[in-house]
Amino acid sequence: MTGLSTKQRVWWGVITVLVLVYALFPVAAVAATSFKRPSELNSGTFLPPNPTWGNYEQILVGDAQGLFLSALRNSVGISLIATAIAVVLATLAAYAIARLDFPGKRVVLTTALGVSIFPIISLVTPLFNVWRSIGLYDTWAGLIIPYLSLTLPISIWTLSAFFRQIPWELEQAAQVDGATSWQAFRKAIVPLAAPGVFTTALIAFFIAWNDFVYGISLTSTEAARPVPAALAFFTGASQFEEPTGSISAAAVVVTVPVVVLVLLFQRQIVSGLTQGAVKG
Amino acid sequence: MTADARTEDRPVAALTAPPPGSGARVVTTRGQRYRRREVLLALAFLFPNLVLLGVFTYRPLLDNFRLSFTSWNIASPTAQYIGFDNYVEWFTSSSSQTVLWNTVVFTGAAVVGSMVLGLALALLLDQKLVGRNAVRSLVFAPFVLAGAAVGVAFQFVFDPTFGLVQDVLGRLGIDAPSFYQDPRWALFMVTTTYVWKNLGYTFVIYLAALQGRRAELDEAAEIDAASTWTKFRRVTWPQLRPATFFLLITVLLNSFQVFDVIHTMTRGGPLGDGTTTMVYQIYQETFVNLRAGYGATVASIMFVALLLITLAQVFLMERGRQK
Numbered sequence: 001m002t003g004l005s006t007k008q009r010v011w012w013g014v015i016t017v018l019v020l021v022y023a024l025f026p027v028a029a030v031a032a033t034s035f036k037r038p039s040e041l042n043s044g045t046f047l048p049p050n051p052t053w054g055n056y057e058q059i060l061v062g063d064a065q066g067l068f069l070s071a072l073r074n075s076v077g078i079s080l081i082a083t084a085i086a087v088v089l090a091t092l093a094a095y096a097i098a099r100l101d102f103p104g105k106r107v108v109l110t111t112a113l114g115v116s117i118f119p120i121i122s123l124v125t126p127l128f129n130v131w132r133s134i135g136l137y138d139t140w141a142g143l144i145i146p147y148l149s150l151t152l153p154i155s156i157w158t159l160s161a162f163f164r165q166i167p168w169e170l171e172q173a174a175q176v177d178g179a180t181s182w183q184a185f186r187k188a189i190v191p192l193a194a195p196g197v198f199t200t201a202l203i204a205f206f207i208a209w210n211d212f213v214y215g216i217s218l219t220s221t222e223a224a225r226p227v228p229a230a231l232a233f234f235t236g237a238s239q240f241e242e243p244t245g246s247i248s249a250a251a252v253v254v255t256v257p258v259v260v261l262v263l264l265f266q267r268q269i270v271s272g273l274t275q276g277a278v279k280g
Numbered sequence: 281m282t283a284d285a286r287t288e289d290r291p292v293a294a295l296t297a298p299p300p301g302s303g304a305r306v307v308t309t310r311g312q313r314y315r316r317r318e319v320l321l322a323l324a325f326l327f328p329n330l331v332l333l334g335v336f337t338y339r340p341l342l343d344n345f346r347l348s349f350t351s352w353n354i355a356s357p358t359a360q361y362i363g364f365d366n367y368v369e370w371f372t373s374s375s376s377q378t379v380l381w382n383t384v385v386f387t388g389a390a391v392v393g394s395m396v397l398g399l400a401l402a403l404l405l406d407q408k409l410v411g412r413n414a415v416r417s418l419v420f421a422p423f424v425l426a427g428a429a430v431g432v433a434f435q436f437v438f439d440p441t442f443g444l445v446q447d448v449l450g451r452l453g454i455d456a457p458s459f460y461q462d463p464r465w466a467l468f469m470v471t472t473t474y475v476w477k478n479l480g481y482t483f484v485i486y487l488a489a490l491q492g493r494r495a496e497l498d499e500a501a502e503i504d505a506a507s508t509w510t511k512f513r514r515v516t517w518p519q520l521r522p523a524t525f526f527l528l529i530t531v532l533l534n535s536f537q538v539f540d541v542i543h544t545m546t547r548g549g550p551l552g553d554g555t556t557t558m559v560y561q562i563y564q565e566t567f568v569n570l571r572a573g574y575g576a577t578v579a580s581i582m583f584v585a586l587l588l589i590t591l592a593q594v595f596l597m598e599r600g601r602q603k
Contacts, residue, residue, distance in 0.1 A: 015404055016415055023418040026476065029444045030433035046447045089332070092325035101314050102322035112329065115337045117590050119537055121562045122579035125347060125354070125572050126340035149337045152329055210426040212540035217567060228428035232544050251432040259421055266417045269424070273481070274488040 027255075034248035041244055055249035068250050070222040071230035075254070078140050078226060079208040082147035086204045087197060089148070090155035097156070098163035116153045123149075124217045131218060138220045146214045151204040158203065161275035162196025199272035202265055206258065227254045341583070347576035354572035366577035375553060383536070383557040386471050390535035393475040395527055398482025399520075403512075405483075406490045416487070423480030431544030434473040438545075463554030466546050470555050474541050478534070482527055489523035490516070525597045529590060536586060539563065558582045 033041070035051040059068040096102070097109060127146060128137070136142035166189065174184035215229035225233075231250055262269065348366060352359030370376050401419060405412060422430065437444045438459040446456035459469045493516065506514070539559045542548060548556035548564055556564065558578055566575030 012407070016411060019401070019405070019415050019419060023422065025444060026422075026430070026433040026437050029436040030429075033436045033442070041442060046442065046444055089329050093329045096322040096325040100318045100322040100325075102319045103314060108326055108330070112333060115333055117533055117586055118337060118341055119559070119579060119582050119586060121537065121539065121559050122344045122576070122583050123337060123340040124563075125566050125576055125579070126343035127336070128354070129343075130340075145332075145336055148332055152333060156329065206424045210424070210428075210540075212426070212428050212543070213563075216543070217563070228426045228540060231426075231428045231432055232540070247432055248436065251429040255425055255429050258424055258426070262421045262424055263414075263417050266413070266420060270420065270484045270488065274485055 030248045030251050033244060034252050036245060038245060055245035056253070058243075058246050059250050059253070067222065067230055067233070068227075068246075068253075071225055071227045072253070074140070074222075074224055075209060075226040075228075078143050078147065078224070079205055081140070082144045082151065082208045083201055083205040085144070086148050086151040086155050087201045090152055090159050090200060090204075091193075091197060093152075093156045094159035094163050097160040098166075099168065112156050113153050115149060120150070120213050124213060127214075128217060137218060138224050140224055142218050143211075143214055143224055143226065146218070147208040147211060150211065150214075151207050154207070155200045155204050158200045158272045158275050159196055162199070163193065166192045195268065196272075199265075199268045202261065202269050203272050206261075206269075209258065344576050344583075345580050347573055348580040350573040350576075351571075352573040352576075353570045354566060355570055359573060362573070366574045367581070369574065370577055370581060378553050379556050379558055379561045382467060382553070382555060383559075385467060386474070386538070386555075386557050387532060387535045389471045390474050390478060390538070391528065391531050393471070394478040394482045394531060394535075395524070397475070398479050398527075399486045401479070401483050402486035402490055403516075406487060416484075420480040420484050422477045423484075425477065427474075427477065427538070427540030428544050430473060430477045431541045434469070434476070434541075435545055438469050460546070461550050463551055466550055466554045470542050470545055473545065474535065474538055477541070478531065482531065485523050485527055486520065489520050493519040521600065525593070525600070529593050529597075532589065532593075533586060536582070 029046070032047055034055050035053075036048040037050065037052050037054060040049055059065060093112065097105060123146070131137040131142050136145070168189070170188040170192070171181075171184045174188045175181060179187065210228060211226070212228045212232070215226040216232060219225040219229060227250070231247060231254070347359060349361060349363060350359035351362045351365070405416060405419070436442070440446060440456065440458065440460060443456070445459075449456045457465045459465045537559050538557070542555055542557065542560050543563075546555045548554070548560045553561075559582070562575045562578045562582070564575075565571045565578065
């Protein structure tokens, strides 16, 4: 838009600043705390008087690393595995829904999407009970499985919306031009499907990475406890004795990768979330 | 793939008998024909998904209903059947009223707050100006942050000794309210925190809807010299209706289930149940008080409530669309 008046420019500037303040103040609050020394926590000032890396050293190489680094490893491993499996399974399902003719398609879709209105908390107790008896309690698999049921519905929904928009005739056109069916699929369809699959993977990863209910209920030790659950292990109950500095540093560390992914792939993530929402 | 087999004789197939050796076709009661190969492929592709969802979500949900009729200490291997006692207890106990009230206030404020603010921000940022993508990313980002991390961050915003709020209010000579002692302020605190996180979601959905709207309608309104408000109410708002319904359903489902923010910030307190919502009560009863049967009862009540609310919303949406 060109020909903006000075008044409009000023307004835009003011709006931008307000939005930045709004979005960043909690981040600033936790980041500021993460650079404070223990003695400075109750000094009453918001900014750290003498910034220090101490808290980060504490959780990455110091005393708290046992808890934090294992949680980080669990979170990364569990989320990546769950995302990979969910994307493969959802791709198959979405292909069937978007591309194949079979009886009962509506029932299948309703069955898969209906899950998204189940309160997660109402599945926790029965799962806890079963996991304990078959030995999945406090294991990676014990979290990967519920993460699949958490991510599959939205992945199937997003991917089938993407797949419906793919011009599948291209595949035949390539075959007419002499490509084998595998070549046709790989050269014509895969490049068109890849963005949808990537978007779905991002969304599934965020869901698994951010989960809290399963993470806190189905784990009990460092063997499987993911970062969000580890964060909560210190907070809340004993507000005045908690290792505040370490927690704030841990919160920053767990947030940074997500923010980077958002800044890089905002458009893809949003296009995934808005599939079907706007068209109604 | 199936593409080659797919197109050859579909329209003709209905008129002629299947050519010999072409494989059987499944014929449904409606007389629609399916290719056997396609149906089998679909079955193979859907099977793992449906098994996972069946075994690990539908079955636990039913199991939860069964457990809701028992008295069960989660540490013991056996549950004792007690009929409707848990349900009677929940519907007659006074603490349920507090919990229900907290749930309604939290969910209502979260739905209304994040939708109104999200729409306002989307309208404000629906401009082609420098830096708008960065600004959008920043508003959106909180939605994909872990609720536990957001809870931790807002603890430092609301902290009574070194928090940002008391710092700012202190400079203005105002005493900060006691967010961690006063149940009402505590509820305000967790609700505000969740609205901050969820705003990113309502904002991007509304923004996408705004960008998908028909420009010619806006231009027509501009030619008619309609006021900004009239233009919004008559032209923009009706076009946002599908997005609004979608958000009402999804935001309500999500806000009803918020657990991480409350757990990290208040653990359901102060004064025992100051910020205890139904979800938090379920967790508390099951894993802290070890009354898993009662927890399952509250979970069942919550599931039925969510189901009814969602069905009502879908019904209203369908009726709205027919008008």
